Amino acid sequence: xxxxxxxxxxxxxxxxxxxxxxxxxxxxxxxxxxxxxxxxxxxxxxxxxxxxxxxxxxxxxxxxxxxxxxxxxxxxxxxxxxxxxxxxxxxxxxxxxxxxxxxxxxxxxxxxxxxxxxxxxxxxxxxxxxxxxxxxxxxxxxxxxxxxxxxxxxxxxxxxxxxxxxxxxxxxxxxxxxxxxxxxxxxxxxxxxxxxxxxxxxxxxxxxxxxxxxxxxxxxxxxxxxxxxxxxxxxxxxxxxxxxxxxxxxxxxxxxxxxxxxxxxxxxxxxxxxxxxxxxxxxxxxxxxxxxxxxxxxxxxxxxxxxxxxxxxxxxxxxxxxxxxxxxxxxxxxxxxxxxxxxxx
Numbered sequence: 001x002x003x004x005x006x007x008x009x010x011x012x013x014x015x016x017x018x019x020x021x022x023x024x025x026x027x028x029x030x031x032x033x034x035x036x037x038x039x040x041x042x043x044x045x046x047x048x049x050x051x052x053x054x055x056x057x058x059x060x061x062x063x064x065x066x067x068x069x070x071x072x073x074x075x076x077x078x079x080x081x082x083x084x085x086x087x088x089x090x091x092x093x094x095x096x097x098x099x100x101x102x103x104x105x106x107x108x109x110x111x112x113x114x115x116x117x118x119x120x121x122x123x124x125x126x127x128x129x130x131x132x133x134x135x136x137x138x139x140x141x142x143x144x145x146x147x148x149x150x151x152x153x154x155x156x157x158x159x160x161x162x163x164x165x166x167x168x169x170x171x172x173x174x175x176x177x178x179x180x181x182x183x184x185x186x187x188x189x190x191x192x193x194x195x196x197x198x199x200x201x202x203x204x205x206x207x208x209x210x211x212x213x214x215x216x217x218x219x220x221x222x223x224x225x226x227x228x229x230x231x232x233x234x235x236x237x238x239x240x241x242x243x244x245x246x247x248x249x250x251x252x253x254x255x256x257x258x259x260x261x262x263x264x265x266x267x268x269x270x271x272x273x274x275x276x277x278x279x280x281x282x283x284x285x286x287x288x289x290x291x292x293x294x295x296x297x298x299x300x301x302x303x304x305x306x307x308x309x310x311x312x313x314x315x316x317x318x319x320x321x322x323x324x325x326x327x328x329x330x331x332x333x334x335x336x337x338x339x340x341x342x343x344x345x
Contacts, residue, residue, distance in 0.1 A: 044147040054127035058151040062144025068252030069157040070191040073326040076112040090135030095119035104308040123149040153342035156185040160196035187216040194221040218331025226323040241265035246292035248272035269295035
């Protein structure tokens with residue numbers, strides 16, 4: 001809950017008394033942070049800090065913001081695309097907030113793609129391990145800031161529901177790096193475009209093209225493709241229409257998940273926002289089930305990423321999950337040839 005409150009203040013979503021003042025006070029501290037981030041990227045670009053090549057092409061999927069932009073489904077899309085081209089991709093992930101050596105992102109990506117997933121904080125070592133397993137392409141999850149490993153293609157994701165103009169560097173904003181950093185990207189994808197209006201999208205796209213004129217710019221949506229019930233049966237998303245559910249998730253952008261459910265016709269009996277990469281327990285799940293029952297909900301519903309951790313608990317009750325995939329709505333024809341060319345090199 002503390003993490004969510006902090007994210008709301010930093011993103012500008014919070015209208016609570018003192019939130020604006022807090023952002024103003026922290027604003028001055030963002031200047032040295034941004035300067036250090038610029039210096040670090042310059043040092044790697046100029047060879048002052050050493051970077052290392054892998055024995056296979058490296059594709060990085062990353063972002064410049066804290067919080068979810070939809071990297072996991074995009075990694076899955078890239079891996080499936082490469083598999084269709086006859087390649088043998090492996091996924092590199094650092095296993096953020098892994099529990100007992102297990103990472104929900106790694107488990108979900110393995111389930112979605114069937115590709116080898118290497119969980120390793122040192123991406124250089126991870127790439128070497130992937131190649132030793134037989135991979136001929138490495139797809140690096142959340143790798144835009146991991147500059148020690150050279151990459152052949154940088155894809156940066158920007159969440160269209162969080163306009164760049166409202167974002168700032170820490171400690172007064174959600175940016176890991178300023179928009180200037182995307183000059184190193186070969187492709188920039190605006191995600192969740194269906195949840196933003198056209199004026200905001202156009203403004204964001206203009207800023208992106210000015211910052212990275214050589215990059216392919218695309219638009220994508222997180223399209224719900226199925227509802228998976230407690231028995232593991234895949235149903236159409238129309239199964240949610242008119243159904244009263246209690247929704248919960250531990251995502252960086254949890255509001256987008258709740259809005260998606262409402263867009264599918266679900267009646268939200270309540271919503272529970274947990275911290276990004278939230279840890280779950282049997283007691284916590286029992287509390288959610290009790291809350292759903294008290295609210296008259298027919299089922300609990302969450303994301304596939306959250307469900308991976310819940311499945312370990314051997315949960316009972318009616319727990320559903322929403323399956324989503326990335327779908328491009330613009331720019332795919334410009335992006336895909338650049339990606340294929342990078343892999344071919």
